[in-house]
Amino acid sequence: MTIHVINHPLVKHKLGLMRQQGISTKSFRELAAEVGTLLTYEATKSLEVETVMITGWDGSEIPVEHIKGKKITVVPILRAGLGMMDGVMNLIPSAKVSVVGLQRNEETLEPVPYFEKLVGKIDERISLIIDPMLATGGSMIATIDMLKKAGCQDIKVIVLVAAPEGVQKTLEAHPDIEIFTASLDQCLNDKGYIIPGLGDAGDKIFGTL
Numbered sequence: 001m002t003i004h005v006i007n008h009p010l011v012k013h014k015l016g017l018m019r020q021q022g023i024s025t026k027s028f029r030e031l032a033a034e035v036g037t038l039l040t041y042e043a044t045k046s047l048e049v050e051t052v053m054i055t056g057w058d059g060s061e062i063p064v065e066h067i068k069g070k071k072i073t074v075v076p077i078l079r080a081g082l083g084m085m086d087g088v089m090n091l092i093p094s095a096k097v098s099v100v101g102l103q104r105n106e107e108t109l110e111p112v113p114y115f116e117k118l119v120g121k122i123d124e125r126i127s128l129i130i131d132p133m134l135a136t137g138g139s140m141i142a143t144i145d146m147l148k149k150a151g152c153q154d155i156k157v158i159v160l161v162a163a164p165e166g167v168q169k170t171l172e173a174h175p176d177i178e179i180f181t182a183s184l185d186q187c188l189n190d191k192g193y194i195i196p197g198l199g200d201a202g203d204k205i206f207g208t209l
């Protein structure tokens with residue numbers, strides 16, 4: 001469908017802090033979760049609501065709005081996607097979780113799948129894929145392929161930073177999805193890293209630098 005770049009001051013400020021060379025593991029993790037929360041707020045804006053009647057504080061019947069329709073499964077891409085999990089689950093604590101493991105081959109930049117555990121009846125859910133980085137797009141396209149193969153047709157993507165090359169490739173392969181990001185950065189370097197980017201997000205979140 002399209003890409004939404006979230007130009008909220010809090011998102012910009014927090015992402016800016018994440019770009020600082022030498023940032024601690026603790027700060028990087030905290031900020032990844034916080035930006036994850038803010039992007040989740042935006043990505044869930046289009047959820048449908050319905051009006052239901054409840055008994056209010058004074059005993060009278062009042063209309064309130066409830067979320068209706070499809071429920072969500074959050075899909076973290078291992079490893080780095082786990083760094084956004086707490087922040088995302090803060091807003092949708094009852095969401096079921098489908099885990100996908102992919103490791104980008106550092107030479108070919110091709111994603112190598114190593115784990116897949118999706119929730120049942122995923123065709124009845126909205127998938128919210130979370131990963132800090134969308135670089136060449138290979139990992140994201142492979143994840144969307146897996147979800148669609150399992151029957152899921154309603155897919156949204158949350159990434160902290162995206163490269164134009166990867167966004168174009170992902171939307172060409174899957175024009176029906178929506179991408180929410182804190183920044184559409186400049187480009188990829190010759191090693192497939194996003195510029196200016198965040199560096200290796202997985203290493204920063206897990207402290208494996």
Ligand SMILES: O=P(O)(O)OC[C@H]1O[C@H](OP(=O)(O)OP(=O)(O)O)[C@H](O)[C@@H]1O
Pocket residue numbers: 077078079080081102103104105109111131132133134135136137138139140166192201202203
């Ligand atoms: O768009 P792409 O070119 O596929 O690159 C993006 C992927 O690379 C990183 O993961 P990585 O493979 O480094 O694994 P990790 O999370 O275990 O560090 C990142 O978290 C994405 O999953």
Ligand SMILES: O=c1cc[nH]c(=O)[nH]1
Pocket residue numbers: 133135192193194195197198199200201202
């Ligand atoms: O810039 C990048 C690209 C892929 N994976 C990362 O962690 N960072």
Ligand SMILES: [Mg+2]
Pocket residue numbers: 080200201202203
């Ligand atoms: Mg990594």
